[in-house]
Amino acid sequence: MSQQQNDFIKKCFELAVKAAGFVSPNPMVGALLVKQDKIIGEGYHQKYGGAHAEIIAINSATEALTDSTLYCNLEPCCHTHKQTPPCVPQIIKAGIKKVVISNLDPNPAVSGKGVQQLLNAGIEVITRVSENEGQELNKFYFKFISNAKPYISIKIAQSIDGKITEEKNKQTWLTGEEAQKYVHQQRAIYDAVLVGAETINIDNPELNVRLVDGRNPKRIILDGNLSLNLNSKILKAADIENTWIITCNGIDNEKLFKLKEKGVRILQMPADQLNHISLIKLLDELAKQKISSLFIEGGSNIFSQFITEKLFDELIILQAPVVLGKGLSAISGSVNISLNTIDTVKLGKDIKMSFRKCD
């Protein structure tokens, strides 16, 4: 693979990521049209339901497309029965000579078929250019399409000795501004954040995006017993329809009524006798609701459940430079799980570490 191909595909990634948070559960896609080493058109999929990157690039072209090369980080689509017409016929019709892509589309309706149709039309196709970066870019989409489950990241802000608060039922603010900004950046790209009701009742967070530009995620509160404080800030959000409460089937009391009245969405799920909701069933339900990515923010019980059941893809530790000694551990129970280290970086006074579950 030539360096030039890698560079143009990298530019597609840069275009694609501009739509982070806005195209889900679709993938992020950027496209470039290049003729004689010159970029003559570009585009990216900007919004769920909107035009695809390839078509925007074709429409933006400043020259005739004969003998041009299309760079695109994902295999162009060829399937119908969706919101937009397929791209492959339009690529063929435009007279494009060569198509360079990063990833085959894992969607079985496309996977390899888009490439085949291009080849059948006499177009040269090069695949798997910067494939790993492409997959990383669209990790939410790849997980969602392949497993019908959201991509799950667990974010834990903790002390060096693994504690999240000095004392149970009391908030301890551990991380600094840069780490908090990072959290807001993540909220702006994940479809939803999820916390337990205890976290709402103790920390009273808003779980929205304030420290950076970006759209708010859906806010999902796991609350089997409906213990949520009715005066929580999260119940006063302007976009209250994006606050979802997950509780048990059969709970049908006054509080449920009051919550509905506030405009929150209630999802009722099967649970055991202790009102513990099955996490697997919850994830199936969230996938049905087109939640393709989930950012789990607390607290200790939620962390421990998702980790013990191995229901996560990434573990993100925001390590504050503090030793508490005593306090509430972020994770408890019999876990013993090995992960792959992705990276580590200083975020102001804190350190971010990312790990991924081993396959």
Add this chain to the structure above:
Amino acid sequence: MSQQQNDFIKKCFELAVKAAGFVSPNPMVGALLVKQDKIIGEGYHQKYGGAHAEIIAINSATEALTDSTLYCNLEPCCHTHKQTPPCVPQIIKAGIKKVVISNLDPNPAVSGKGVQQLLNAGIEVITRVSENEGQELNKFYFKFISNAKPYISIKIAQSIDGKITEEKNKQTWLTGEEAQKYVHQQRAIYDAVLVGAETINIDNPELNVRLVDGRNPKRIILDGNLSLNLNSKILKAADIENTWIITCNGIDNEKLFKLKEKGVRILQMPADQLNHISLIKLLDELAKQKISSLFIEGGSNIFSQFITEKLFDELIILQAPVVLGKGLSAISGSVNISLNTIDTVKLGKDIKMSFRKCD
């Protein structure tokens, strides 16, 4: 300060650090002689008791030293009553025109006086070039000279949830080869490693340098009750005189005799009724024994005591990509201490994080 000055001082640091582990409790010092932008001589203090960097550089000079500049990371010495004659008179005698240094020597017998003697002889002196890097290079020396205590680093290899073993009294091997190499590199530069007897009895470590080139540190075992297993590997070391056991005054039993017979050195210290040795008194004693740097490797009780009493300079976490959930916490007790983050870096599959105690 010119870039050229910084570059030459940096070269002094590179020379100086070649002697890491061999000059303690002296500082590491490198020296360059420069004439018309050309290096005409260089040297470094290679061994405790050996010639100073400045003198080696002067003796190595390939040209006459008139009009030359001496670069040296530490203020040249001017005091007598020590193993080597003072450097300042020899610098003056050599006809050197200018001296550029990084740090003033914190040793009160020198501090500023060396510079003053050079100035009095009509030599131009520039100080504080790359001062912070110089201080970092000689952090052991600066601490030892200023506080009459060793520089103390606590190294903890732990899981993401702050555990050092899956089960008390059982070893769990958490970190990989690169992290272990890092530990051996540190052992090769600290004067001594320190562990509790429990760590010896459970892990049976050798605490020497095997994975990298370097000299072995002294191995200090804190053992108030003399619970050390007599078959430990550490008691079979070829350099057994470098294994020191710290125990209580008044213990005078058969085991003490057997240990002495093996050739280890026994230091007896005051202790409380539970045979807990006063750490402050221990550090005073180690300083008297010219231990200027101490690398603390375990276990949980030792970590917790040193951290709770704030008797450390650096905390180094080797974070294995593992969640244990249950197990023995690295640190326990009522600590609540804030640190400064120094840096973070991937070491193979693990992550190293360094923190420093706030002033």
